[in-house]
Amino acid sequence: VSRISIAARLRRWRFLQTFRGRLAALYVSLETGVMLLAAILLYFALDRAITHQLDEDLLARGSHFAAELGRMPQSHWQRECTEFATHFLGAVRVVDLQRHKICSQGWQLVDLGRLNLERLISEAVRSEEPRFASTHSLLSRHNARLAAIPIVSDRGVIATLVLARPTTDVAAVLRLIYLLGGALVLFSMALTAAAGYALAKRALAPLDEVRRTAEAVAAGDLARRLRMKGEDREIRDTVRVLNRMFDDLEAMFRAQKRFTADASHELRLPLTVLKGEIELALRRPRSPQEYRRTLQDLLQVIERIERTVDDLLTLARADAHQLEFAQEAVDFTLLLQEVAQEMLPAFARKHQELRMQIEDGLFVLGDERALMRVVRNLLHNAHKHTPEGGQVLLGAGKKGDEIELVVADSGPGIPEDALLRIFDRFYRVDDARTSPGAGLGLAICRQIVEAHGGRIWAENRPEGGAKFVVVLPASQEAPPEEAAFKS
Ligand code: ADP
Numbered sequence: 001v002s003r004i005s006i007a008a009r010l011r012r013w014r015f016l017q018t019f020r021g022r023l024a025a026l027y028v029s030l031e032t033g034v035m036l037l038a039a040i041l042l043y044f045a046l047d048r049a050i051t052h053q054l055d056e057d058l059l060a061r062g063s064h065f066a067a068e069l070g071r072m073p074q075s076h077w078q079r080e081c082t083e084f085a086t087h088f089l090g091a092v093r094v095v096d097l098q099r100h101k102i103c104s105q106g107w108q109l110v111d112l113g114r115l116n117l118e119r120l121i122s123e124a125v126r127s128e129e130p131r132f133a134s135t136h137s138l139l140s141r142h143n144a145r146l147a148a149i150p151i152v153s154d155r156g157v158i159a160t161l162v163l164a165r166p167t168t169d170v171a172a173v174l175r176l177i178y179l180l181g182g183a184l185v186l187f188s189m190a191l192t193a194a195a196g197y198a199l200a201k202r203a204l205a206p207l208d209e210v211r212r213t214a215e216a217v218a219a220g221d222l223a224r225r226l227r228m229k230g231e232d233r234e235i236r237d238t239v240r241v242l243n244r245m246f247d248d249l250e251a252m253f254r255a256q257k258r259f260t261a262d263a264s265h266e267l268r269l270p271l272t273v274l275k276g277e278i279e280l281a282l283r284r285p286r287s288p289q290e291y292r293r294t295l296q297d298l299l300q301v302i303e304r305i306e307r308t309v310d311d312l313l314t315l316a317r318a319d320a321h322q323l324e325f326a327q328e329a330v331d332f333t334l335l336l337q338e339v340a341q342e343m344l345p346a347f348a349r350k351h352q353e354l355r356m357q358i359e360d361g362l363f364v365l366g367d368e369r370a371l372m373r374v375v376r377n378l379l380h381n382a383h384k385h386t387p388e389g390g391q392v393l394l395g396a397g398k399k400g401d402e403i404e405l406v407v408a409d410s411g412p413g414i415p416e417d418a419l420l421r422i423f424d425r426f427y428r429v430d431d432a433r434t435s436p437g438a439g440l441g442l443a444i445c446r447q448i449v450e451a452h453g454g455r456i457w458a459e460n461r462p463e464g465g466a467k468f469v470v471v472l473p474a475s476q477e478a479p480p481e482e483a484a485f486k487s
Contacts, residue, residue: 020200027196028189035185050170055132058147058163066149066161078103091164095121110164111135111142121160124148128157143167206235222250262426263312266438270305274298311440318447325367325451329479332362332403336396339375350388357395362403365475366452374448377441378407378468385411403474408467413460422458
């Protein structure tokens with residue numbers, strides 16, 4: 001089974017799909033690893049200590065007895081051996097060099113398992129030193145610790161004494177220790193898992209609240225906010241950022257709604273006019289001249305719709321950050337002169353004077369068409385609101401590293417409380433009957449000016465009339481020669 005398929009199988013457990021589940025699992029596996037290592041070390045240390053103790057014991061009893069046997073004739077061994085066995089808690093055996101059993105007592109209780117007793121005896125004889133071994137029969141409880149002690153006379157090694165001490169009692173103690181230890185480990189593992197789970201759950205609780213709030217906002221409850229306080233700074237910061245985002249979302253959503261409502265209203269009006277005029281024209285047959293006049297009127301209404309739709313599109317693009325402005329050097333002086341030139345006939349028709357005070361060599365970095373639109377809008381408004389025979393001033397000059405553009409007129413001016421609001425979308429001082437605009441022109445102007453890093457505002461002149469000021473960052477860079485001849 002590859003690692004990937006194990007991981008995949010594990011992931012299918014729902015419990016491991018949660019962060020808290022994984023954290024708990026991680027804690028438990030870490031602890032299991034540590035405990036396992038500790039258990040293995042403890043096992044070997046205990047085993048060594050106990051075995052050492054057993055060997056000392058066996059040696060103390062055995063070496064004394066072996067020395068005794070070495071000193072007496074072999075004929076007495078049988079008796080001595082039986083005698084010894086009555087005091088010894090285990091099995092006793094004496095074998096001579098030909099491996100004949102001279103005496104053997106209590107071996108029915110010992111399970112030698114895979115232990116090679118023959119080899120143990122040979123080693124003891126060869127080295128003339130006591131040798132030790134353990135039987136490790138897993139199935140039987142009759143394990144024992146064995147000692148093979150050479151019996152030495154003045155002729156050298158003459159036989160071997162083998163003692164076997166059952167380790168059942170030791171095993172019982174070890175089992176108890178492991179049982180207790182195991183229970184302790186299990187308990188502490190359960191505790192760790194529970195603690196890890198609870199800790200992660202507590203740490204993640206704010207996430208639940210965030211999810212619930214986000215779901216509520218997404219479902220339309222725009223006023224819903226995160227309310228948790230949280231002592232932790234990470235959480236407080238996150239809550240603050242998210243709530244600010246929800247504020248922005250709500251504001252954006254409401255603005256969008258208002259914008260759509262206003263836009264529909266704005267388009268409905270000219271459409272109603274259009275419909276009315278057409279119905280009126282169709283009521284009875286009319287002369288070609290009459291039809292012509294009606295069509296001319298309709299064309300004007302359609303042009304108005306066209307302008308409004310165009311403005312709406314511009315603003316919608318700006319909202320979606322899709323309004324792209326070129327970044328090129330623009331000869332602002334030339335631009336102002338061009339727009340003024342193009343509007344001169346309109347001014348002349350109303351017998352208005354257009355005075356120009358435009359400094360030479362004004363350059364800005366930006367989008368020529370968009371900037372033209374701003375100037376055209378402002379001049380158009382001034383022209384529209386100034387009575388026949390009035391005056392309009394178009395001034396531009398450098399102030400520090402900025403360019404200041406002023407469009408002032410001798411019209412009625414703007415009510416003080418509307419000075420700021422006229423830059424809002426669809427805001428009009430006078431109602432739609434007296435002003436054919438949709439109230440979008442100045443909103444677009446502000447959008448363009450701000451996109452160029454500038455400012456725009458309106459004032460009333462002391463001598464009467466409105467004054468619009470646009471400030472744009474000046475550029476040192478003149479446009480390349482051929483651009484001047486482009487248009
Ligand atoms: P509109 O297309 O309706 O003119 P604008 O955004 O250009 O919309 O202007 C918003 C309002 O600001 C207008 O309804 C008008 O009342 C007022 N306004 C703009 N320019 C002038 C001005 N030069 N003098 C007086 N009022 C102005």
